[in-house]
Amino acid sequence: MFNSFGELFRFTTFGESHGKAIGVIVDGVPAGLDFDEEFLQNELDRRKPGKNRFATQRKESDRAEVLSGVFEGKTTGTPIAIVIFNKDQKSKDYSNIKDLFRPGHADFTYWNKYGIRDYRGGGRSSARETAARVAAGAVAKMLLKELNIDIKAGVIEIGGVRAKKEDYEYAKTSPLFALDEKAEEKWIELIDEKRNEHNSLGGVVKLKIDNLPVGLGEPIYYKLDNVLASAMVSINAVKGIYIGNSEAHKLTGLENNDEITKEGFLSNNAGGVLGGISNGESVEAEIYFKPTPSIFKTQKTVDIYGNEVEVDLKGRHDPIVAIRGSVVVEAMAACVIADMLMLNMTRRIDYIKKIYQ
Numbered sequence: 001m002f003n004s005f006g007e008l009f010r011f012t013t014f015g016e017s018h019g020k021a022i023g024v025i026v027d028g029v030p031a032g033l034d035f036d037e038e039f040l041q042n043e044l045d046r047r048k049p050g051k052n053r054f055a056t057q058r059k060e061s062d063r064a065e066v067l068s069g070v071f072e073g074k075t076t077g078t079p080i081a082i083v084i085f086n087k088d089q090k091s092k093d094y095s096n097i098k099d100l101f102r103p104g105h106a107d108f109t110y111w112n113k114y115g116i117r118d119y120r121g122g123g124r125s126s127a128r129e130t131a132a133r134v135a136a137g138a139v140a141k142m143l144l145k146e147l148n149i150d151i152k153a154g155v156i157e158i159g160g161v162r163a164k165k166e167d168y169e170y171a172k173t174s175p176l177f178a179l180d181e182k183a184e185e186k187w188i189e190l191i192d193e194k195r196n197e198h199n200s201l202g203g204v205v206k207l208k209i210d211n212l213p214v215g216l217g218e219p220i221y222y223k224l225d226n227v228l229a230s231a232m233v234s235i236n237a238v239k240g241i242y243i244g245n246s247e248a249h250k251l252t253g254l255e256n257n258d259e260i261t262k263e264g265f266l267s268n269n270a271g272g273v274l275g276g277i278s279n280g281e282s283v284e285a286e287i288y289f290k291p292t293p294s295i296f297k298t299q300k301t302v303d304i305y306g307n308e309v310e311v312d313l314k315g316r317h318d319p320i321v322a323i324r325g326s327v328v329v330e331a332m333a334a335c336v337i338a339d340m341l342m343l344n345m346t347r348r349i350d351y352i353k354k355i356y357q
């Protein structure tokens with residue numbers, strides 16, 4: 001359970017950032033689904049590192065190899081294994097942090113928990129692992145496509161500078177810089193400034209899921225909103241999620257309630273979820289990323305022997321993680337929805353009878 005995600009649509013990832021490979025095993029995918037390898041590769045390309053100056057300069061092609069679970073272009077109902085070989089590790093850049101802990105990264109906690117740690121790029125704690133999640137998300141999206149369910153995420157805030165609300169629609173069409181020129185200009189300026197200062201920035205990603213049926217989500221312990229929140233906070237550097245209108249806590253009940261008519265809800269402050277169950281409106285959420293911890297400034301830390309030391313890092317790092325992180329947000333959301341769709345089929349006698357009678 002602690003090494004996998006999902007109940008019926010499940011995945012587990014494997015590998016380390018500077019190991020031989022990373023990958024994912026996706027289980028529970030129904031048989032007979034068209035498997036689009038080109039789409040899988042496109043999704044990985046959207047997240048892959050080294051593409052521009054707003055991302056880490058580690059150059060990985062992130063080529064996916066599908067090892068199992070697909071025959072003649074269709075899923076077979078058996079586990080789908082996907083592997084991505086690491087090519088551009090440069091592990092020697094990490095030899096100086098072998099015995100000490102980077103502030104803000106997972107070195108301290110991994111060492112204290114396990115008593116052993118792969119210090120090369122943080123091993124499994126490196127967000128390189130999220131490439132494997134994007135591969136799982138691509139499989140989930142193949143399933144969702146059959147039902148016209150659409151998932152988009154895009155950056156709406158960088159370094160405290162938020163795009164105007166009306167620009168969010170542009171944000172969801174691109175995980176990079178598709179916002180109006182003013183927000184984009186300011187963001188680029190900020191990122192360049194912080195990168196030149198050897199520092200980093202945080203950001204906010206907007207998630208929107210369209211065309212969901214009513215009824216997804218399993219109260220009380222597997223609610224759509226609590227599972228979505230758990231999936232998002234499981235992404236490296238995500239520190240929070242707000243479901244629905246992120247100003248809701250400042251509103252009154254009268255302002256916040258979405259009134260209901262025969263035609264549907266008059267507003268969507270709830271973000272498409274009531275009582276843990278989808279209400280047929282778009283699921284909307286904001287996901288909050290902290291600034292990249294690995295920065296090139298001298299900082300205080302301790303070593304594994306308890307000595308106070310100073311640390312200067314090498315390696316290649318994202319000046320902001322929310323941009324590439326937005327692709328991971330989409331992938332995790334797709335896996336949650338695929339899981340909820342499959343669970344929902346089992347939850348009513350009339351659904352079960354439809355299949356077996």
Ligand SMILES: Cc1cc2nc3c(=O)[nH]c(=O)nc-3n(C[C@H](O)[C@H](O)[C@H](O)COP(=O)(O)O)c2cc1C
Nearest residue numbers: 105106125126127236237293294317318321324325
């Ligand atoms: C797509 C993505 C890219 C990331 N890139 C980096 C990076 O280049 N350098 C870094 O120190 N952290 C990066 N992180 C964040 C760290 O992996 C994360 O902060 C670290 O594992 C500690 O976990 P926590 O911040 O969730 O506590 C990235 C996260 C994501 C989602």
Ligand SMILES: C=C(O[C@@H]1CC(C(=O)O)=C[C@@H](OP(=O)(O)O)[C@H]1O)C(=O)O
Nearest residue numbers: 017049056058121122126127128316317
């Ligand atoms: C390699 C990727 O991103 C990495 C995420 C990451 C981290 O600490 O999260 C640190 C850097 O790499 P390394 O593990 O070599 O230190 C980033 O380059 C990738 O996304 O494919």
